Amino acid sequence: MPETRRVVITGLGAVSSVGIGADAFAAAIREGRNGTAEITSFDASGFPFRMAGEVRDFDPRAILRRVDPERWGRSGQLAAAASRLALEDSGLDPESVSHGRSGVIMGTTSGEATVSSVLGEQWVSGRMKDFAARVVAQAPASQISAAVSTELALGGDTQTIPTACSASNYALGHAFDLVRTGEADLMFAGGADAVNRFTHAGFHALGALAPDVCRPFDRNRAGILTGEGGVSLLLEPLDSAVARGARVYAEILGYGVNCDAKHMVHPDPGSIAACIRDAHASAGITPDQVDYVCAHGTGTPTNDATEVQAVREVFGERVPPISSIKSMIGHTMGAASGFGAVVCCKALYDGFLPPTANVDEVDPALGPDLDVVPGRGRDADPRIVQNHGFAFGGNNVITILGRPS
């Protein structure tokens, strides 16, 4: 194995339904504020369940400097805006990141789904001759990371990772590998997805949508709410961060990745437990060192039961506090574990545990003494935290972040 360097997170960017900018986002999460409401971005009147976590006040022109929003899909705009915010947050000279060893890895579930929706509507109504070159060019999922590299004038690795709902955790892990091996000197990692009719219809058909709010771990949890957003974290070597006197939110200690290889949509507890163990081994830690778990926590009966079962299998008697921010922003799909990573960074740096909102009664079927940090965030002093992401296709990725020493 090649010699590697330590990698830290020094910039955070979030465009979310509860706030734009990592500070606004994290403050809202800490308060337990709900960002979900009736859908307005498409006509949802025919759906029995119409709630989602939309980013209502996103004005791309207020944030983006090089990217012309007319030429990019909503996911790309969200990713580019979040990355611009992460760069500003890092204190780096914005022009200093323009070189061949700066890049971006962005996760997504549905790619440019709002673009596909436009083309899909034209196609099914027989108006394919209305396909516009400008719109077609926005459709490939690769345009999400391309939007970031265009906005920030990055010259290196530019990959979109469409591995569904664990995608931004994988993006974070892969960017970590690129920086620690010296293949890259600076990477943005995160994810983006947009609320859209296709995804909403699909999750409805799977019976996975909640009627009103998302209540992870609750006895009466009924499912997910679809959500959206863009999230980005800036990674650089510890040495360069220290040399420039950067604010270091967290060190990436390691990550685990595996695949259930069993079923496209049903999670597997044994496989998730194996992934947690891989993540611990990668980070060189033992379960007792983990102070908090940022859960995948979708709020479906199956996910939460499976996830808690896997966590108990690894942690045994002492299960760390475990909470789900999806209770507040819904399931932001490919961005979900990126938002989890941002809130983990803030938890480590500011000293708190993020809450699970909307919990009336923790499901007794999940076992005794489960601390889901109900309601509002709690002041605390976490040193090592664990961030979960699970996905369709059985793609599990778990990242481990630590307070910088």
Added chain:
Amino acid sequence: MTVLATGPDTADRPALPAAVPLAITSVGVVSAAGLGLESLGGLLASGGIGHAAPVGDDAEDYPPLGVRSVEGFRLRDHVGRKGTRNLDRLTGFGLVAAKLALAGAPGTEGTDRTGVVVTTSTGSTQSLMDLAGDTLLQERPYLVNPSRFPNTVLNCCAGQIAIWNGLRGANVTLAAGQASGMNAFRHARMVLSLGRADRLVVGGVEELSAPLAWGWHASGTLADGTPIGEGAAAFVVTTSEAARADGAEIAAEVLGVEVGFHPASRGDRAGAVAEHVRRALDRSGAAPGDVTEISPGSTGLVGVERPELRGISLALGGTPPVRDVTRAVGQCYSAAGAMQVAGLLAAWRNEPSERPRLALVTAVGHDGNIGALVLREGGGS
């Protein structure tokens, strides 16, 4: 403002060490030439073209455009009927290419240490359009088929390859436009060299449909006469060190792979291509004169074909013979890189050479993606 994103800034940084070489030990291909590497090799040797008409229920709905399609493909003929009813054509191509590749690499199945890297652009366009029809045209917008909805999620193909073959290692779907193939091999090198998996099935897959063809038609990016294509190519890949330790037969080694981003707005795209080629050669321990042939990926794409060839020529001081696959199997976009590599392997197998050949495989996308990969024939070094 001038932004030299791949210029002097990078040259000023310390050079990176030689790339850890990767071994391709087995290949599976589904293309307009038919199934398998032999079909592709035969077609390339004959100078012919693959099946040049649309296939499927929507064949009549295509715009006037050259196509290279996979004729008579039925997934159940290759993997049995069970469990295939809800799978789409794109996933079918991926499953068959992976099956063919894995058949040539015994001992790979059912393991925690084998993973998957598949490139895509939008997943299956046909499945997306089917979903669009369900949610937009039916009386109730939520009456979509729950068994088919997962087909529209972009990692469906990679997930199904894992499920059908019991591959429990890292399962990655990757999109980098025209340069996806180079990104996939670079990605694979990172995963393998850090020991996150022992072995990977690396590949690319695209499917043609009438709506996709209309998308190409509207894009204005195809030069006159450039055919669009479909299919999949999959490779079983390990580090060369591991392949040698296993005594595996090595079809080719992937040496340097450099990728980056340089849109037209930054100017001098040929210069950026040249720099990627130079870096890939440096990290392969190869000199420009060692390159025996090239496989450019942007053949027939307006605006990027010329900077690609000019960049190669700048870096190599000339243009070695071109090994083109686009004319035979069509422009396969996110699967183009995989087809380029498969085309070289097919041609090499078909025309043995005394000395191992060294190919430069490149791509340039309209969006700014650039990739350069050095492929050395066989396992001798």
